[in-house]
Amino acid sequence: MHTTIPPFRAEFTTAQKADFLTAAAQILDSGRLTLGPYTRRLEDTFAALTGTSHTIAVSSGTNALEITLRARGLTGADVLVPANTNYATAEATIRAGARPVLYDTALTATLEAIDTARTPRTRAVILVHIGGHITPDLDKITHYAATHNLTIVEDAAHAHGSATNGRPAGSLGTAAAFSCFATKILTTGEGGLITTDDPRLAQLTRQYRDQGKHPDNGLNTVFGSAWRLPELSAALGLAQITHAPTPMQRGHDLLVTYAQHIHHPQVTIPFEPGHRYSGHKAIAQLPTPALRNHLHQHLVTTGIAPARGVYDHPLHHQPALGLTGTYPLADHFAETHLCLPLWPGITPDQQRHIIDTVNTWQPPHHQN
Ligand SMILES: Cc1ncc(COP(=O)(O)O)c(C=O)c1O
Structure with a gap:
């Protein structure tokens, strides 16, 4: 590609x-x-x-x-x-x-x-x-x-x-x-x-x-x-x-494809049975920040431009808001996820390439 x-x-x-x-x-x-x-x-x-x-x-x-x-x-x-x-x-x-x-x-x-x-x-x-x-x-x-x-x-x-x-x-x-x-x-x-x-x-x-x-x-x-x-x-x-499929019907189906076909042991695609999804983001979670960064780099070198995180900076780190405090769940989530490409017009070939690239990713041993 x-x-x-x-x-x-x-x-x-x-x-x-x-x-x-x-x-x-x-x-x-x-x-x-x-x-x-x-x-x-x-x-x-x-x-x-x-x-x-x-x-x-x-x-x-x-x-x-x-x-x-x-x-x-x-x-x-x-x-x-x-x-x-x-x-x-x-x-x-x-x-x-x-x-x-x-x-x-x-x-x-x-x-x-x-x-x-x-x-x-x-x-x-x-x-x-x-x-x-x-x-x-x-x-x-x-x-x-x-x-x-x-x-x-x-x-x-x-x-x-x-x-x-x-x-x-x-x-x-x-x-x-x-x-x-x-x-x-x-x-x-x-x-x-x-x-x-x-x-x-x-x-x-x-x-x-x-x-x-x-x-x-x-x-x-x-x-x-x-x-x-x-x-x-x-x-x-x-x-x-006005017409089916709406962008969100497409989005849900594309997210289902990711959830069903990504089976790398270190990568979790959050997906709850019984839920429907807008398909606004295809979130992939990793166990550690180092593994997230490594997967990110791997995707980039194979021609995939993933968005880093939904939000890289939780609100207690936003200078303009002045909201301080300790929020470990938010910090951990921000550092350990990325978003795989997703939009209603993504082609089956593009999605297949992304899925194959994730599934064949080899994390460095010391970061496992
Ligand atoms: C969670 C959330 N709330 C609110 C907004 C604000 O929406 P808008 O950019 O349309 O003002 C955004 C925008 O991306 C958002 O992600």
Whole structure:
């Protein structure tokens, strides 16, 4: 194989491009560039996909989180945030006027870590479905949250199409925030989607995204901002979920292929039976940092450009956040995983080459 396989490529099928171009012409002819019929259709289609009553399209996943936390009245509260997540999860929490309190996580949340981190002022917990992985502790955490009066907010930035035992991401807490950024499995270039079953929360989030304007009288009754999604962006998102297979159906199947065919004794592809996966990331876990680095180098020298980690720097190492503390699970996870190339358009030959390269990797003896 001569060309390097990239970690990810934003690619669109012929049918998706045709749908988008038709929609773009209609939008330009209509003169309605924001908050129009394409936004509404994207919202309705995504609500059906996530089994929720309401979806609200906004300008980014970060803003989806901030809006959700504000609309839920969490300003001034402590909010539990996993140490292993994107900067945006904590940033949005701070922007909403809440205080992020970190709990230690490897790939997914545990009840034990949440319980350890909870403070007297904690009113919410954010569950982040890293790479599309939903925590196996979900039922225990849901019960705990109900007992302690905590709101569960899903940061589902990576989890379009993920599900646990038939329950889709987006429907697992009070509300969820998805990202439709350029690297996401469902993308609008920049954008986000909020899902909820709570009609009052849905109405408020719609108000927040449009400068906080009250629908009845146009007065800015809540501190919203310009958090709308343009119609052209909504049309791009809609084009990806109108026809089967959707990018997330492809993503799930590609992840299954990795999980079924990688059988190197040192490499674990996390995969829970009964779960569906967005296919946002193909995470491979190694026993030690040295082995992770060695596999990474091996892949690179055979024409494969793996992404290093989902996150190489957990939040307590991000200088801008000022969140210090000791989070050994997050540190260990960051140092011992990498992401194999994965995007809906990856070819069977490319995936076969990656699988063969992993399976025939020979770790150095002293690192075994
Ligand atoms: C876990 C997580 N939350 C939130 C975000 C923010 O999404 P956006 O870039 O759309 O603002 C990201 C972005 O990659 C993310 O990975």
